[in-house]
Amino acid sequence: MAVNRRIVLASRPVGAPTEENFRLEEAPVPAPGPGEMLLRTVWLSLDPYMRGRMSTAKSYAQPVEIGGVMVAGTVARVVESNADGFAPGDLVLSQSGWQEYAVAGPKAVQKLDPAAFPVSLALGTLGMPGMTAYVGLIDIGEPKEGETVVVSAASGAVGSVVGQLAKARGCRAVGIAGGKAKCDYVTGELGFDACVDYRAPDFKARLREACPAGIDVYFENVGGEVGDACFELLNPFARVPVCGRIANYNDTALPDGPDRLPALMGQVLVRRLKIQGFIVTERWNRYPDFIREVGALVREGRLRYREDVVDGLENAPRAFLGLLQGKNFGKLLVRVSPDGAR
Amino acid sequence: MAVNRRIVLASRPVGAPTEENFRLEEAPVPAPGPGEMLLRTVWLSLDPYMRGRMSTAKSYAQPVEIGGVMVAGTVARVVESNADGFAPGDLVLSQSGWQEYAVAGPKAVQKLDPAAFPVSLALGTLGMPGMTAYVGLIDIGEPKEGETVVVSAASGAVGSVVGQLAKARGCRAVGIAGGKAKCDYVTGELGFDACVDYRAPDFKARLREACPAGIDVYFENVGGEVGDACFELLNPFARVPVCGRIANYNDTALPDGPDRLPALMGQVLVRRLKIQGFIVTERWNRYPDFIREVGALVREGRLRYREDVVDGLENAPRAFLGLLQGKNFGKLLVRVSPDGAR
Numbered sequence: 001m002a003v004n005r006r007i008v009l010a011s012r013p014v015g016a017p018t019e020e021n022f023r024l025e026e027a028p029v030p031a032p033g034p035g036e037m038l039l040r041t042v043w044l045s046l047d048p049y050m051r052g053r054m055s056t057a058k059s060y061a062q063p064v065e066i067g068g069v070m071v072a073g074t075v076a077r078v079v080e081s082n083a084d085g086f087a088p089g090d091l092v093l094s095q096s097g098w099q100e101y102a103v104a105g106p107k108a109v110q111k112l113d114p115a116a117f118p119v120s121l122a123l124g125t126l127g128m129p130g131m132t133a134y135v136g137l138i139d140i141g142e143p144k145e146g147e148t149v150v151v152s153a154a155s156g157a158v159g160s161v162v163g164q165l166a167k168a169r170g171c172r173a174v175g176i177a178g179g180k181a182k183c184d185y186v187t188g189e190l191g192f193d194a195c196v197d198y199r200a201p202d203f204k205a206r207l208r209e210a211c212p213a214g215i216d217v218y219f220e221n222v223g224g225e226v227g228d229a230c231f232e233l234l235n236p237f238a239r240v241p242v243c244g245r246i247a248n249y250n251d252t253a254l255p256d257g258p259d260r261l262p263a264l265m266g267q268v269l270v271r272r273l274k275i276q277g278f279i280v281t282e283r284w285n286r287y288p289d290f291i292r293e294v295g296a297l298v299r300e301g302r303l304r305y306r307e308d309v310v311d312g313l314e315n316a317p318r319a320f321l322g323l324l325q326g327k328n329f330g331k332l333l334v335r336v337s338p339d340g341a342r
Numbered sequence: 343m344a345v346n347r348r349i350v351l352a353s354r355p356v357g358a359p360t361e362e363n364f365r366l367e368e369a370p371v372p373a374p375g376p377g378e379m380l381l382r383t384v385w386l387s388l389d390p391y392m393r394g395r396m397s398t399a400k401s402y403a404q405p406v407e408i409g410g411v412m413v414a415g416t417v418a419r420v421v422e423s424n425a426d427g428f429a430p431g432d433l434v435l436s437q438s439g440w441q442e443y444a445v446a447g448p449k450a451v452q453k454l455d456p457a458a459f460p461v462s463l464a465l466g467t468l469g470m471p472g473m474t475a476y477v478g479l480i481d482i483g484e485p486k487e488g489e490t491v492v493v494s495a496a497s498g499a500v501g502s503v504v505g506q507l508a509k510a511r512g513c514r515a516v517g518i519a520g521g522k523a524k525c526d527y528v529t530g531e532l533g534f535d536a537c538v539d540y541r542a543p544d545f546k547a548r549l550r551e552a553c554p555a556g557i558d559v560y561f562e563n564v565g566g567e568v569g570d571a572c573f574e575l576l577n578p579f580a581r582v583p584v585c586g587r588i589a590n591y592n593d594t595a596l597p598d599g600p601d602r603l604p605a606l607m608g609q610v611l612v613r614r615l616k617i618q619g620f621i622v623t624e625r626w627n628r629y630p631d632f633i634r635e636v637g638a639l640v641r642e643g644r645l646r647y648r649e650d651v652v653d654g655l656e657n658a659p660r661a662f663l664g665l666l667q668g669k670n671f672g673k674l675l676v677r678v679s680p681d682g683a684r
Binding site: 059060223236242243244268269270271272273274275276277278279282 | 401402578584585586608610611612613614615616617618619620621624
């Protein structure tokens with residue numbers, strides 16, 4: 001009998017997760033029922049939001065159960081199909097999770113056309129991370145020509161789209177990334193106007209230099225000290241889309257209440273700031289606009305991307321832990337089966 | 343020669359202002375030049391924003407110079423006029439400041455019709471405070487029918503309009519005020535659904551009871567612990583128009599940076615909050631809409647107000663210090679001349 005390898009949540013992390021929080025299991029390959037299909041995972045997407053699903057802390061989504069398969073967006077190949085309109089060999093975008101095989105109905109997947117774009121882009125620049133960049137920057141950030149847009153994790157799946165989209169809209173794009181290689185990539189390959197290394201001892205001074213006219217949009221991707229440094233440079237009427245705060249995801253002792261609110265609220269008032277949290281899945285109505293604008297930029301070669309590929313499902317936990325520490329360089333993907341499709 | 347009494351800023355306060363920061367001076371009544379008019383102040387408006395003008399801390403407006411007349415909106419009677427379209431006896435809205443006489447050109451004033459509304463309303467419900475309530479609640483708060491709107495300083499010039507406008511829009515209006523008399527007024531006279539006394543030892547529990555479905559719009563008027571308590575009850579997608587933070591205006595040791603940002607930003611993300619500062623003078627384009635909606639509510643007796651009148655310019659400093667401590671009950675006005683106009 002064919003085996004389905006899968007990675008389940010073995011225990012909930014306290015602070016930073018470790019490999020012990022995950023367990024590789026073997027199970028029978030499931031059989032598709034009437035109207036369903038059997039999918040074989042090709043690409044597995046690893047994203048920071050998964051840290052939230054490992055915990056029971058109040059959030060906008062249900063946590064993964066202990067013993068449950070870790071959630072993930074995937075690109076999969078149809079192996080068997082009882083579903084109208086899907087045939088073996090088709091490639092689909094699915095939510096198969098961290099496993100080699102899954103069963104799904106036709107409404108839970110979206111067919112991909114490998115002739116249009118490399119299919120792995122459906123997990124990155126042209127998928128959830130790209131949409132996150134789009135709705136956060138355009139709908140909440142409201143960038144205007146000539147303004148300065150700053151994004152942290154600038155070489156990553158979301159940040160790379162934020163900055164390039166800002167450039168396409170006529171803004172000054174300033175990235176923040178860890179280390180010289182990433183910064184060089186962000187300015188050289190992605191075409192940002194500047195990129196500042198947050199590990200540099202004079203980070204704050206360099207950030208200030210890179211933003212001589214202050215910051216009009218700060219796309220909050222990481223939180224922590226990087227976020228604080230950006231807040232200090234916000235111009236009057238600046239907008240702060242709050243997308244993530246990876247620097248704080250492992251905090252164990254977050255205070256209950258916002259007890260230093262006065263300082264922030266004073267600045268919100270004096271500088272007339274807008275700070276707004278958002279979650280991409282609640283703004284999916286913008287997908288057609290997103291795919292039209294960002295798809296065109298990708299086709300024209302004006303919006304570039306980089307994928308960081310790890311081979312083998314068994315290596316997903318270690319790769320994910322690295323993601324939380326900023327060790328990936330580009331969109332982090334696990335090649336689960338040697339299908340060749342990309 | 344006629345005397346113009348005026349109150350100037352004698353020194354900048356450190357922490358809470360005292361009467362020693364002000365000085366009553368006598369000067370000659372100024373003479374209007376060509377095209378100008380001489381105004382005699384009837385009503386002087388005292389508002390929390392004036393605390394900001396006493397300090398040099400970075401803000402959205404220039405501070406009053408040491409020795410300069412304190413700024414204020416006023417209702418004044420035209421005494422002499424070299425300006426087309428203005429005759430002695432006319433009543434105007436002006437920015438005369440804390441003094442008995444001032445000279446102004448026609449562009450700096452707005453003629454008032456005492457037959458339409460009591461003229462003092464131009465400094466309160468139908469003036470800057472009312473407009474502040476309007477743009478903050480409607481444009482930033484975006485209240486929807488059935489939602490819960492909470493406003494602090496609920497019996498005051500801004501808060502009273504926020505809550506009554508929320509009611510008119512079909513929301514549940516919950517006020518926060520200091521003491522039983524104000525709370526009774528807010529529910530009895532102004533028709534809020536509930537009002538919670540922030541001085542009560544069980545304030546937080548009472549606030550929670552008054553908001554059984556959480557808070558959808560928190561109109562931030564005061565800051566401090568009241569603001570913190572409201573933040574804890576914000577629903578997903580809640581909006582926080584940041585209008586003022588009177589509880590913090592006298593703070594001397596505000597931290598430079600928002601160093602407890604992580605906790606707040608975490609909540610902004612998880613609850614998809616929108617927090618936005620605004621300044622009414624930058625949104626004056628909404629004045630026609632405001633006066634149409636709020637003017638109609640006042641005429642129909644559906645939006646009520648209360649004025650707290652102090653007689654004599656010399657009493658303005660003490661009244662202002664009381665305002666910062668919440669001692670006023672209703673819109674605080676100084677009757678500068680016994681004109682009778684209201």
